[in-house]
Amino acid sequence: MKHDRFKPAAGTLRTRVFQVIFESDTPLAKGFDIVLIGIILTSVLVVMLESVPALRDAYGPWFRRLEWGFTLLFTAELLVRLYCLERPWQYLRSFYGIIDVVAILPTWLALVLPGAQSLVVVRLLRTLRVFRVLRLMEFVGEGRLLIDALKRSGRQIFLFLFTVCMLITIFASLVYLIEPAEAGFTSIPASIYWAAVTLTTVGYGDIAPVTPLGQSISVMVMLIGYSIIAVPTGVFSAEVIRSIRADRYSEEACPGCGHDHHEKRARYCLRCGTWLDETTPDPRTLDEKTPRE
Template sequence: MVSVGVVDEPVNRAYDIISTLCLLCNLSAAILATYQGFQVKHGLLLREVERWTVLFFAIDYVLRLLTAKELYTGKTEKGAICAYILSFSGIIDLLSFLPYYLPIFFPSGAAVFRMFRVIRIFRLFRINNYYDSLNVITEVLESKRQQLLSSVFIICILMVASSLCMYSVEHNAQPQVFTDAFSGIWWAASTLLTVGYGDIYPITPLGKLLGIGITFLGVGMVAIPTGIISAGFVEQYQRLKRIGDYGGGSGIHFIHFFLEKKDAWCEKAIKELELPGDLRIVVLKRKNQVIVPRGDVRMHAGDELVLGAEALRDESPLDLTEVVLHEDHPWVGKEIRQLDLSRQTNIVLILRPIPSTGNQGSVANLSTSERKALEENQAQNEHPSPGENGSVGRGRKVRKMLPRGDSKLQCGDTVVLYHNDKRSFLEEHRF
């Protein structure tokens, strides 16, 4: 719930909301405390808000230490705790409450410790785990880290060179302004970064000419990191688009189904399932929440699962064919065992339209095994037919029935056949 909880359980989401609200209340109290009038009237309330929210941060830190093994699964318990303490999040979590209690032991450093309380605002970066837009920013900065460091290094070199040049030119004319190299660095930083505070500026002709050149150079240098980040965003969104295109049109198909209480997968964690290597659970939908199926996510009745696997390729020897039975079809009224099929042809599925209220008599004509199959599949096997290649019309609901030898085919059924040679099958059976 603390270390890896996201939105897959209500208790996890509630904890995240409480943590964020405590942080917002703490920051609001710190801001309102700077207003003298509000501090006089509601000083006690502000101090109580800060005390209880900081206590929550301390408890949260302890809980994260205890559950660090869940976050760093590949490490030992001590190694996971050390990894969390030394991580960016661990340092921010520690500094979010420690400066509040340090003045109790070190009263002389109260002013310095109060300054460190501002660091707790960085706890808001935990929202980065929940929103893809912030994740994109993080991934872009991470992928372009080397280029950004190179551009910053170039800017630093230009800043030092510009400061030394300006100090050499302006020191004799303005000894009180350009007193040392650091004064030149301050001017170079404000000029190269196009800020231009105006407190330090050249007055000699050579200094002004040098300042013009450095200003133009600064515009170009500042544009380099901006261009790198912009290119990173373009590459990131193109990559996401390629992934979407790959999933949608390059041989990956998805199927979905709902879990019921009687299903074997109910109340099991995803990591406990024995799935084939090429089959993946890609999405788990629970009510209005879409959950990323991590290994520790436990499935419940009513969940909607989406499975992904490689689609059947055209060059594959496997073939599935849909045959719609019309009134004049020779299979209508026959049992499956009475059909004259090739040994390489098998009926793998029967899609039967759900009879309307006025056609309940057709159900009475079914065999015992067919009625049993309909009863077993009534709740969980309804879906709209694709309505392609003459199959059942779009939008009509059908029942999926497993074929049995005594199953009698009816007009309107869609029979799904498997054959390993489509050409020979079509030559044998003209539909």
Template sequence: MKTYLKNLVELNDTKQSKRFAYFIQFLIIFSVVTFSIETLPDLQPQTRIVLNTIEAFCVVIFTFEYLARIYVADNKPKFIFSFFGIIDFLAILPFYLAFGIDLRSLRLLRMFRLFRLFKLVRYNKAMRHFANAMIVAKEQIILFMIITLMLIYFAAVGIYYFENAAQPEHFTSIFDSLWWSIVTLTTVGYGDVYPITVGGRIFTFFILLIGLGVVAIPTGIISSSLTKAVEPNEKKN
């Protein structure tokens, strides 16, 4: 039985494993669609009953998959606390919590159902390459995030001293200036808060130049890591 389950739930070249993988992927997408339908206003009670039945069916299958993976895992604690183990657990958690908690008052818990989308990473080769690329580039990404946070704070301090006297209602403190800093460095530019002094505009010009680089750097890091992640698999093939 353990060998059969292992061949069923873990990806391999058998027909049963592929069919099971396609079935789980279909249920993931189907459950996410029904989750979206639940948010429609004025749904008929009969419709909600159907949606709840579909949700219960999906969770039963996901629970079976989760328990089967634990059962066949060589190192059970390692799987439980792995990325996919945590995702599998969070995908079914809201359903069981609903028996003791009114999830209408805890919408955040309902949002945990969206973690089911991450389960698709296990079954999609391209998404697995992307996940591997993120692991390869984790040190560079962490370094980039630290530098970005430093730049955001630096920009917030700079614009505060340039604009506080002219626009005290928008740049009341450095904390208020952080919003402008984030929007500017990410090149979003909502236009709700902008500098009006000469010094502030010149400072913003340089921050915008830095922002263009901030947007481009992650693209280079991830593309390079994707190449490294894909090359070993191509050599095997």
């Protein structure tokens, strides 16, 4: 798979480097990407282990050396990427270019801002290159279906969330008036926190009603939460199914019987066998008109 947006700079060496770094059609290029992803995951693991106090006290200097080693390696890799491109600034403004820059900035910023190196976990975003390595870009089409479904169900989901926010505010205000401050309901915002936790059936238990009326309202809020929690899932699922059908099936009616639910790749009607493409002649008719020797 090639990056059509980026072109190699002039020169045989730069072209070869470009093919290794930006393409995955050869074993060498695929191996480079797999090794790079492995190094990225290892660097993120080092940062995560360094956040454990016991490990940091025992192996802190080693973690810092490894982190600087990874940072220098990724910096060199970015410079090589820019070296082999015809327009380096175009890559720096791209999605992967921004991620590559952000991935090495935290460690360099740590020289000025102590503690900034913990932000290197953003390097995990660079593993998105696995889609190119494993040739999974066809899943982008599936992601497009989900995005289309979200756009189509946006109004319904917004109305649902607005209704939920109204219910949370109403129940929170009621419980705030009923419950004493000693129970944790010191303000309406605190009560909104309780109502949101209760309505979503999470139930942390850090704030709970103590009066019989407040407990009765809690039961009502939980039952309402169980009743409406599946609403956005159903709306979104329906839109996903609709998007899949729109992407797979055609709405053009058959000229023979009028049936309008054919796959887009279908050439003949499923019911009557009529040729569907009215702009071109039926190959069977042409075969019948062709004289045989």
